Amino acid sequence: MKKTLFFTLLVIAITSIIVVLTIVPRQDQPEPETFIPENPQWHLPDGVKARIGKGVVKMMQYSPDGNVLAVVSSIGIWLYDAHSGETKSFLPVHSTQITGIAFTPDSQTLASGNREGSIQLWDVPTGTYKQSFIKERMWSISSLAFIDNGQTLVSAADFHTLGFWDVTTGKLEKSLTQGYSRDNTVFSTDGKTLASGSYGRIIRLWDVQSGEQRKSVIEHENIVSSFLFSPDGKTLVTVVSDSSIHLWDVATLKHKHTIREDWNWDSKPAFSPDGTILAHPNKDNTVRFWDVATGTLKQTITGHTSPVKIVAFSPDGKTLASWSKHGPLHLWDVATGKQKHTISGHTTEFTTVLLSSDGKTLAIQKGKEDKTIHLWNATTGEYKKTLIGHKKEIRDASFNPDGTILATASADKTIRLWNVATGEHKKTVKGHRKLASTLALNPDGGTLASMSGEGIICLWDVDTGKRKKVLKAYTGGLYKTAFSPDGKTLVSQNWNGTFQLWDVATGKQKKTGIISGAETIHNDLTKLSPDFQTVATVLPKLKGIPRPYIQIGLWDVATGEQEHTLIGHTDSILSISFSPDGSRLASSANETTVRMWDVTTGEQKQTFALQDLPNPRNTVGDVAFSPDGSILVCSMWEGPIYLWDAFTTERKKILIGHAKQIVSMSFSADNRTFASESKDGTVLVWDISSISETTDDTP
Numbered sequence: 001m002k003k004t005l006f007f008t009l010l011v012i013a014i015t016s017i018i019v020v021l022t023i024v025p026r027q028d029q030p031e032p033e034t035f036i037p038e039n040p041q042w043h044l045p046d047g048v049k050a051r052i053g054k055g056v057v058k059m060m061q062y063s064p065d066g067n068v069l070a071v072v073s074s075i076g077i078w079l080y081d082a083h084s085g086e087t088k089s090f091l092p093v094h095s096t097q098i099t100g101i102a103f104t105p106d107s108q109t110l111a112s113g114n115r116e117g118s119i120q121l122w123d124v125p126t127g128t129y130k131q132s133f134i135k136e137r138m139w140s141i142s143s144l145a146f147i148d149n150g151q152t153l154v155s156a157a158d159f160h161t162l163g164f165w166d167v168t169t170g171k172l173e174k175s176l177t178q179g180y181s182r183d184n185t186v187f188s189t190d191g192k193t194l195a196s197g198s199y200g201r202i203i204r205l206w207d208v209q210s211g212e213q214r215k216s217v218i219e220h221e222n223i224v225s226s227f228l229f230s231p232d233g234k235t236l237v238t239v240v241s242d243s244s245i246h247l248w249d250v251a252t253l254k255h256k257h258t259i260r261e262d263w264n265w266d267s268k269p270a271f272s273p274d275g276t277i278l279a280h281p282n283k284d285n286t287v288r289f290w291d292v293a294t295g296t297l298k299q300t301i302t303g304h305t306s307p308v309k310i311v312a313f314s315p316d317g318k319t320l321a322s323w324s325k326h327g328p329l330h331l332w333d334v335a336t337g338k339q340k341h342t343i344s345g346h347t348t349e350f351t352t353v354l355l356s357s358d359g360k361t362l363a364i365q366k367g368k369e370d371k372t373i374h375l376w377n378a379t380t381g382e383y384k385k386t387l388i389g390h391k392k393e394i395r396d397a398s399f400n401p402d403g404t405i406l407a408t409a410s411a412d413k414t415i416r417l418w419n420v421a422t423g424e425h426k427k428t429v430k431g432h433r434k435l436a437s438t439l440a441l442n443p444d445g446g447t448l449a450s451m452s453g454e455g456i457i458c459l460w461d462v463d464t465g466k467r468k469k470v471l472k473a474y475t476g477g478l479y480k481t482a483f484s485p486d487g488k489t490l491v492s493q494n495w496n497g498t499f500q501l502w503d504v505a506t507g508k509q510k511k512t513g514i515i516s517g518a519e520t521i522h523n524d525l526t527k528l529s530p531d532f533q534t535v536a537t538v539l540p541k542l543k544g545i546p547r548p549y550i551q552i553g554l555w556d557v558a559t560g561e562q563e564h565t566l567i568g569h570t571d572s573i574l575s576i577s578f579s580p581d582g583s584r585l586a587s588s589a590n591e592t593t594v595r596m597w598d599v600t601t602g603e604q605k606q607t608f609a610l611q612d613l614p615n616p617r618n619t620v621g622d623v624a625f626s627p628d629g630s631i632l633v634c635s636m637w638e639g640p641i642y643l644w645d646a647f648t649t650e651r652k653k654i655l656i657g658h659a660k661q662i663v664s665m666s667f668s669a670d671n672r673t674f675a676s677e678s679k680d681g682t683v684l685v686w687d688i689s690s691i692s693e694t695t696d697d698t699p
């Protein structure tokens with residue numbers, strides 16, 4: 001009886017503990033980060049159907065009334081409701097990098113300045129453009145401030161110039177030229193004092209109205225990465241490269257405190273409105289609050305999953321906005337340290353961007369460590385689904401030909417098949433001993449090839465998820481794999497520059513050791529033609545070549561012999577691409593031309609001139625053909641994309657929309673949609689069907 005009672009009580013106790021653990025939330029565990037589907041399609045560039053992503057965050061500032069949060073990104077300025085986090089408007093500002101912003105005291109106007117010296121004024125309630133201030137030979141704006149109750153805008157620019165602008169008329173009232181540094185300048189909150197950095201170690205203070213320098217300076221032994229004034233202008237904070245933060249009395253320039261932090265070099269601190277707290281981002285994905293009076297730690301904000309780069313306090317001091325490298329922008333309750341809202345869309349990069357063959361769906365992986373894939377409508381830019389299931393980061397993804405199924409390979413050693421329409425997980429494929437790094441689906445969508453780190457290629461039946469064949473490929477490491485157009489042959493490219501061909505039906509090797517042309521090769525500059533007949537590789541430094549990577553070798557797959565050497569480029573070749581039928585090869589180099597070659601004869605057929613460059617120093621990027629071979633595209637490192645008629649060399653369009661380097665480009669199979677991914681943190685979906693019908697000369 002006693003034993004029965006004892007065991008009964010034991011079961012009840014264990015059950016109670018389990019129930020309590022289930023119900024009580026874990027306070028020390030941050031909420032999982034999600035990619036919230038909020039992406040307004042405002043001010044889209046000409047020819048763009050949809051934009052995914054809002055750009056990389058550069059700086060952010062609250063309006064004086066605390067109702068608006070202005071976030072400067074790599075593509076413009078986003079205005080958010082500071083309380084709800086909802087997007088109010090998007091300001092498509094300067095074509096070049098924004099280097100400074102400032103609100104008028106009444107919060108009704110926002111000024112933005114860029115690195116070319118242009119200043120623009122925007123109406124905050126409506127999000128509309130008001131006017132521009134441009135001075136002849138005005139150099140990069142480094143800082144902006146309103147004085148005289150918002151009637152005058154003061155701009156600090158390169159080459160030691162202070163400009164005083166009448167906000168009503170837009171005229172330059174006064175210009176002062178002094179000897180402050182061109183590298184970094186910060187205005188005090190009232191706009192009356194300017195701090196400037198010099199030679200990386202010295203900080204000078206200036207009277208804005210007179211342009212005169214204070215006699216004393218602040219000098220550090222190490223490089224100063226950033227500095228800022230407290231709201232009352234009485235304290236200056238300097239962040240130094242030796243992982244120290246220093247607080248200085250502005251009136252006496254005496255040192256007050258030193259704070260030791262493991263901070264990020266490119267992160268910046270922020271003062272609370274009352275000047276009592278200094279918030280600083282750290283390498284451990286946290287934000288720490290320091291007491292300005294004592295220099296002691298007060299609180300730590302946790303919840304980010306990557307290093308925090310930028311922080312800003314609301315004017316009432318109750319909310320902190322913070323943005324981390326790979327995550328959304330967070331709004332935190334300062335008193336409790338709890339998250340209030342999340343603003344989605346801003347990111348530094350998308351590691352995977354795939355356009356389905358029908359051009360209807362974009363599959364996007366947000367960061368290198370992302371375990372999920374996000375599906376978006378490529379026509380409207382609307383969020384569709386998030387595919388959740390992998391336990392570790394996703395390494396590759398691939399659509400089937402009709403765009404109905406997406407396969408994902410993960411570091412958790414599994415492959416998952418997803419229904420694109422519903423986001424439903426169809427099945428999990430297991431079998432690799434090491435992670436699967438590359439995927440390819442054959443043209444009929446029935447067979448999936450996966451490549452793993454141990455040099456193994458597995459062929460899987462898509463319908464059943466069962467393994468059909470195991471191909472023991474190059475054990476020194478595989479680079480990528482692809483199916484032939486008829487789906488009967490599989491090619492594997494190895495890290496040593498060789499290719500292997502496999503019979504898909506039997507799993508037997510058809511040919512081995514197709515040498516790409518040199519002992520030292522660049523895998524990104526080695527391509528197999530779509531018809532599997534020719535290998536092209538950019539040649540490194542070889543005997544008789546004056547410079548490396550300026551010539552291209554063509555190799556016959558059947559014989560393994562070199563057939564042609566393509567000579568014509570005078571600078572380093574950056575990209576090569578075969579036409580869909582394998583008869584032509586396009587190549588771009590660090591020049592102002594793109595060249596087209598006849599694969600059969602090795603002769604140069606055409607030259608495509610990169611004329612009317614917005615920046616003549618802009619570097620050429622990748623080249624690619626449309627699926628039908630009629631259009632040739634070339635990206636530029638600063639954003640523009642050139643479209644030509646691939647047969648006549650007639651320039652069709654220059655696509656302007658990205659602010660930074662294009663990292664990937666893809667066409668839909670029907671030739672109607674084109675997706676471009678950029679380092680500016682956005683993906684643009686272009687309507688190629690309408691763009692290709694006109695030229696730059698079309699009215």
